[in-house]
Amino acid sequence: MKRVLLRLETESILPLDLEPLSTAVTRAPSLEALRRVQLWQGRRRVALGKLFQVGATKHDVDLELRKAKPFLQRVGAGLKSGRFLVHGDVGDYCGRGMSGGELLLRGSAGHGAGLEMQGGLLRIQGDCGDSLGGAAPGRQTGMQGGLILLRGSCGARAGEYMRRGLVVIQGDCGDCCALGMHAGTLAVLGKSGRMPGRRMRRGTLFLARAPRGTPPGFAFCASLEIGYLRLLRRHLNRLQRGLGAALIPEPPRVHRYMGDLVGLGKAELLVPLPSGDRTDG
Template sequence: MSALTFTLKTAPQQRVDLSALTPDALADKSLADIAAIELPSGHDKPRVDALFDISGDDATDIVIKNATDRLDYIGHGMRSGRITVHGNVGSYLAFKLRKGEIVLHGNAGDFAASGMAGGLLHVHGNVGDFLASAIIGERRGMKGGTVIITGNAGERAGDQMRRGLVLIEGNVGSYCASRMIAGTIGVMGSTGEYLAYGMRRGTVLLNNAPKLHATIQDCGSHTLPFLSLMFKSFRDLPTKFAAVNRNRVQRYAGDIANDGKGEILVFK
């Protein structure tokens, strides 16, 4: 068996919802059935075979080639299997992912990993705003799982994040970890303004000293033994964080204007 491969023929004129193309949804379907699936795209519903050349037969291992930033909702609600994408994608990558693995070789739009509750999202590139954050009208963002970003993330990464692990090897924009409820965010690069604004609980790991607002409290330098256990859990992950092994940090607490039980740990 070979991976079920969807090769985009030409860039679509409208945004396309690819939530129907997951290992769960395509299990036990024939190639003819898959080709006939209609994908929402503006006012139209083009068939899969109108947009993609289809090859392979293993629906547990899906590959999308020639992807563009007009392809949204890749991996929506996925509960098993693997999706590998070559090219850039649109918004809501790994939206409400439950289990399985999504690997993107390219950049993603806004709201990647929003509502994610399990599994692994690995982006070899950059992501837009609201990574692992709550969508409009929701009160919880990412709820579990692991996200690895090898590039940069936009603004509001981890906004209202409830649980899980987000590791960003590049830079992040303003309001990272805003209104964060719990979980862990690691950033190797720089952070924008208003880091941890409204943060309630959770941990932010930083490689570089951030610019902090008035309601983040400096708690001094500490050696925290629990960090050795955390870093040990990173060692099997495909990220630069796997090599981190420092438990001496400058600790900050906050946001003290909103319960103040969160922490920012800057490696020394």
């Protein structure tokens, strides 16, 4: 099935797990079959048709979900292909473990958005909670690929144990962003919380607004142009008009720090030079 419209018709205090939708939408042969898909609501299983009005959407997407509410959990989790469009706020683990496709959320998400993501594109136009693109509790493998574009702000530990991929936070982020990061790129346009880049091993943390003082464990290297940032700026401009230009100055001159020297110390923290400041060293 393609171009499915789901309109939520109930309220609930129990979480409703929408992960089965990620595959059911493309596999279900008809809208009737989709209505019969069983979802977990708390401890009970409920047919999708009892909770949602099912129809066809005019948008060029595989699934359009309207009137989403925060009790909807794991929206788009495990998505492998297709395009999902969600209107409203959703709960935790939105886009968890995605390996392909695109999920556009016109609202905010709870904790764990894009958790352990492996591929695909997750766009969130509102805010989200902790562990954006991070690792599940007790695990040390966060996001392993894909791209997350967050229009708003997020909570603590964004990009925790990230191994690959790109996360761009256009608002502020909470404490310990890029905690224990192994590789990949995390960029923050707004303010960052305490201890950015703590225990980072490799990877890039780009903070468009300088943190207060040099983060502990990081050593200043130089102020210079980084050629890779030109590619990143172009890439981001293609994804969202003006995003790359807002994040990365031209020429891409940055203060470069390396850390966290308590550990491997091969990660980099990049902070753009204030415009007009062209001092080396």
